[in-house]
Amino acid sequence: MPAMDSVVVLLSVVCLGVSSQQITDSQRLFSIAVNRVTHLHLLAQRLFSDFESSLQTEEQRQLNKIFLQDFCNSDYIISPIDKHETQRSSVLKLLSISYRLVESWEFPSRSLSGGSSLRNQISPRLSELKTGILLLIRANQDEAENYPDSDALQHAPYGNYYQSLGGNESLRQTYELLACFKKDMHKVETYLTVAKCRLSPEANCTL
Amino acid sequence: MMTKVREVLLLLLLPAFVPHTDGTRYSLPGKPTEIKCRSPEKETFTCWWKPGSDGGLPTTYALYYRKEGSNVVHECPDYHTAGKNSCFFNKNDTVIWVSYNITVVATNALGKTYSDPVDIDVVYIVKPHPPEKLEVTVMKDQGWPFLRVSWEPPRKADTRSGWITLIYELRVKLEEEESEWENHIAGQQKMFNIFSLRSGGTYLIQVRCKPDHGFWSEWSSTSYVKVPEYLHREKSVWILILVFSAFILLILIWLIHMNSHSLKHCMLPPVPGPKIKGFDKQLLKSGKSDEVFSALVVSDFPPTTSNYEDLLVEYLEVYVPEQQELMVDEGKDHDGCLKSIGSASDSDSGRGSCDSDNLLMDKSGAAKEEQQQQNQEGDQIGTETQGPKEAWEKETMLCANEDVVSPSTSSKKVKTWPSVFSPVTPYSPSPLDPHNSLEMHKQNFLSDTQFPPGSPSSDHCIKKALQSSYWEVCFNNNQPYPQTDVHQQLQAHSDRNISAINDGNAPRNLLLPTRMTEYVEVQRVNEENKVLLHPIPSGHTREEACSWVGHGDNYSKVKGVNSDNVLLLQREVVEEESMEMAGAAESCYTSSIAINTPKPTTCSHIALPVQEERVLAVSGYVDTATMFSLDT
Numbered sequence: 001m002p003a004m005d006s007v008v009v010l011l012s013v014v015c016l017g018v019s020s021q022q023i024t025d026s027q028r029l030f031s032i033a034v035n036r037v038t039h040l041h042l043l044a045q046r047l048f049s050d051f052e053s054s055l056q057t058e059e060q061r062q063l064n065k066i067f068l069q070d071f072c073n074s075d076y077i078i079s080p081i082d083k084h085e086t087q088r089s090s091v092l093k094l095l096s097i098s099y100r101l102v103e104s105w106e107f108p109s110r111s112l113s114g115g116s117s118l119r120n121q122i123s124p125r126l127s128e129l130k131t132g133i134l135l136l137i138r139a140n141q142d143e144a145e146n147y148p149d150s151d152a153l154q155h156a157p158y159g160n161y162y163q164s165l166g167g168n169e170s171l172r173q174t175y176e177l178l179a180c181f182k183k184d185m186h187k188v189e190t191y192l193t194v195a196k197c198r199l200s201p202e203a204n205c206t207l
Numbered sequence: 208m209m210t211k212v213r214e215v216l217l218l219l220l221l222p223a224f225v226p227h228t229d230g231t232r233y234s235l236p237g238k239p240t241e242i243k244c245r246s247p248e249k250e251t252f253t254c255w256w257k258p259g260s261d262g263g264l265p266t267t268y269a270l271y272y273r274k275e276g277s278n279v280v281h282e283c284p285d286y287h288t289a290g291k292n293s294c295f296f297n298k299n300d301t302v303i304w305v306s307y308n309i310t311v312v313a314t315n316a317l318g319k320t321y322s323d324p325v326d327i328d329v330v331y332i333v334k335p336h337p338p339e340k341l342e343v344t345v346m347k348d349q350g351w352p353f354l355r356v357s358w359e360p361p362r363k364a365d366t367r368s369g370w371i372t373l374i375y376e377l378r379v380k381l382e383e384e385e386s387e388w389e390n391h392i393a394g395q396q397k398m399f400n401i402f403s404l405r406s407g408g409t410y411l412i413q414v415r416c417k418p419d420h421g422f423w424s425e426w427s428s429t430s431y432v433k434v435p436e437y438l439h440r441e442k443s444v445w446i447l448i449l450v451f452s453a454f455i456l457l458i459l460i461w462l463i464h465m466n467s468h469s470l471k472h473c474m475l476p477p478v479p480g481p482k483i484k485g486f487d488k489q490l491l492k493s494g495k496s497d498e499v500f501s502a503l504v505v506s507d508f509p510p511t512t513s514n515y516e517d518l519l520v521e522y523l524e525v526y527v528p529e530q531q532e533l534m535v536d537e538g539k540d541h542d543g544c545l546k547s548i549g550s551a552s553d554s555d556s557g558r559g560s561c562d563s564d565n566l567l568m569d570k571s572g573a574a575k576e577e578q579q580q581q582n583q584e585g586d587q588i589g590t591e592t593q594g595p596k597e598a599w600e601k602e603t604m605l606c607a608n609e610d611v612v613s614p615s616t617s618s619k620k621v622k623t624w625p626s627v628f629s630p631v632t633p634y635s636p637s638p639l640d641p642h643n644s645l646e647m648h649k650q651n652f653l654s655d656t657q658f659p660p661g662s663p664s665s666d667h668c669i670k671k672a673l674q675s676s677y678w679e680v681c682f683n684n685n686q687p688y689p690q691t692d693v694h695q696q697l698q699a700h701s702d703r704n705i706s707a708i709n710d711g712n713a714p715r716n717l718l719l720p721t722r723m724t725e726y727v728e729v730q731r732v733n734e735e736n737k738v739l740l741h742p743i744p745s746g747h748t749r750e751e752a753c754s755w756v757g758h759g760d761n762y763s764k765v766k767g768v769n770s771d772n773v774l775l776l777q778r779e780v781v782e783e784e785s786m787e788m789a790g791a792a793e794s795c796y797t798s799s800i801a802i803n804t805p806k807p808t809t810c811s812h813i814a815l816p817v818q819e820e821r822v823l824a825v826s827g828y829v830d831t832a833t834m835f836s837l838d839t
Contacts, residue, residue: 079304081302
């Protein structure tokens with residue numbers, strides 16, 4: 001029926017307008033989120049390099065060897081590890097993975113605090129980032145199909161993963177902590193950047 | 208025993224020989240070192256190693272890697288794509304955020320040698336290719352050129368999807384030997400502008416890039432660009448300013464040069480030198496005082512020559528209307544009226560009367576009396592003692608008579624005989640010596656004083672300090688001047704008897720001495736060869752103020768000329784007295800006139816020696832012209 005068609009057309013136009021507005025808002029939110037995670041990544045890099053430079057050569061080699069055999073606590077979170085996989089993932093999936101990664105560090109980051117002012121900044125910034133990503137998820141969740149992944153919001157037992165190690169391992173523990181933190185921050189930064197570029201109206205989003 | 212020793216020796220020596228014959232030595236291969244892995248786009252990566260010594264045997268190299276969290280050892284999939292001693296990991300074999308543990312093994316016939324393991328994470332070993340399609344163009348911004356540099360990211364780097372984020376840097380250099388590179392960070396943009404270019408220069412430009420966490424790429428290929436010639440606006444403005452200021456400077460210099468003389472006068476006023484006749488600076492410098500002073504004694508001073516003309520510096524001629532009469536400013540102490548002498552053609556004597564106060568008629572014939580008179584005059588004047596200058600300044604009063612002046616006369620000049628009436632000389636007023644009464648003053652007196660038309664109204668007296676002339680020029684327009692003669696007569700004082708200097712040849716009106724208030728005129732010469740003088744009738748109403756010779760003593764009679772060629776005038780006492788003449792014992796002045804016929808005179812006048820062409824001022828106004836005509 002022609003009346004129905006016109007109504008559909010009208011509705012689609014309205015939806016388009018609304019979604020474009022949302023897109024604009026989400027672009028802005030993405031920009032903010034990318035900025036924040038980039039800053040966190042830089043913080044993590046700096047902390048790690050400072051720690052590494054304070055180590056002695058012999059210790060460094062030992063730590064390297066040991067580290068390869070250990071895992072980060074976020075290893076259980078399945079995340080794309082190459083470009084192909086990342087391109088294949090949807091925006092929402094990327095956002096949810098990012099959210100989980102950030103959330104997994106919320107508790108252990110408290111053990112990073114103390115000492116320098118840099119360390120003290122990590123925990124609050126992580127909280128802010130988590131909030132931002134949540135907003136983005138909510139903003140992009142409406143038009144997306146139902147997210148089948150139930151494990152996206154699954155909470156792994158972070159708990160005392162890093163606390164379980166003994167005092168002798170403090171050096172190694174710190175090394176692990178900083179290395180994993182750096183890696184995860186880079187992951188989140190990459191995912192968010194890709195998601196943002198995919199949603200960006202311009203062809204070349206790295207302008 | 209001996210053979211055993213020999214065998215041992217041989218056994219010992221044998222290995223020594225054996226190697227010599229072999230020549231080469233095989234060993235295990237050296238350890239590969241310096242394993243370096245790089246990923247150009249975060250999707251693939253390549254590892255290179257540096258082989259050690261091969262140990263003399265053909266050596267092969269193998270790379271083994273193990274991923275993080277797995278104990279499975281893999282071997283390098285591709286040894287050839289990236290060249291010798293390299294291993295290339297393609298997309299399928301590359302994962303990021305996973306650590307690789309890489310080991311290189313060198314194998315030869317003798318054995319294997321393992322290198323040190325290296326842990327890498329692809330994310331942190333990204334080194335992209337240099338940017339591509341570097342383009343440089345010259346663009347204009349309001350006449351000023353600038354360079355626009357643009358480029359493209361390396362082909363393989365996926366910046367569009369955001370997988371890799373690159374930041375760029377470019378560097379610029381002038382094509383000169385000693386110029387340096389100038390670096391600019393361009394951020395994530397692919398375009399950059401360069402300003403402040405050198406006109407006509409050639410620039411070299413290169414660009415490189417870097418991922419947000421990684422290594423800088425190599426510099427791209429160089430791009431050359433030549434900037435066109437242009438004139439720097441700032442320079443042109445400065446050139447304009449320079450030219451303008453140089454122009455102004457030239458004008459100023461020229462002006463100063465033109466006015467250098469006046470400027471010099473203004474800033475360095477010339478020091479007045481001594482203007483003393485006979486004063487010789489050089490002599491003074493030489494220090495011979497005697498000579499200096501002797502030089503001062505000028506030959507013609509006191510004036511002995513008959514060249515009186517030279518001493519008459521100027522005339523003071525005043526033309527007055529017929530009704531006007533020159534009057535002495537009465538009631539004032541100062542005055543002296545300077546009798547002006549008209550032009551030579553004017554036979555009229557000067558008229559006017561002078562204050563009897565100031566009049567000192569020397570009735571005695573003694574020079575001393577004259578001196579006394581002078582002194583008296585001086586006293587009477589009072590201020591003269593102060594100094595001639597000041598005296599005159601006080602006494603002189605110049606009353607401009609506008610009516611007198613206004614009539615259009617050819618010359619409104621008031622001329623005087625400065626020397627005659629100069630009361631003051633640079634020298635201190637000393638008692639006058641009869642001879643010196645004929646002083647010739649070479650003072651420069653007020654010369655041609657032009658009275659402006661429309662000068663103040665009657666009774667207006669302009670006090671004028673005539674420093675050099677020390678006169679008192681008095682005009683009083685209240686006094687009608689009976690004479691038709693337009694000459695205005697000035698009467699001046701002098702503290703000395705001024706001897707009328709006259710050029711014997713030139714018919715001139717003699718000037719009466721300063722105190723002369725009586726004006727006589729030679730009427731005629733009677734049969735007795737006497738010069739009859741008659742007073743000049745003056746119709747002024749102030750007759751009483753002045754004493755006329757006619758009213759008083761009448762010197763119109765020439766008594767005679769004495770032996771010294773002195774013309775003696777006879778005074779005929781007239782009853783009429785003039786009150787103002789009180790104290791003015793005016794005597795008749797003898798004038799020694801160079802006349803050929805000496806005439807005896809009986810007069811109590813001072814007989815002054817007559818000298819050639821030397822005429823004394825007489826109390827009467829003697830017209831030599833008339834006198835000379837009597838000679839015949």
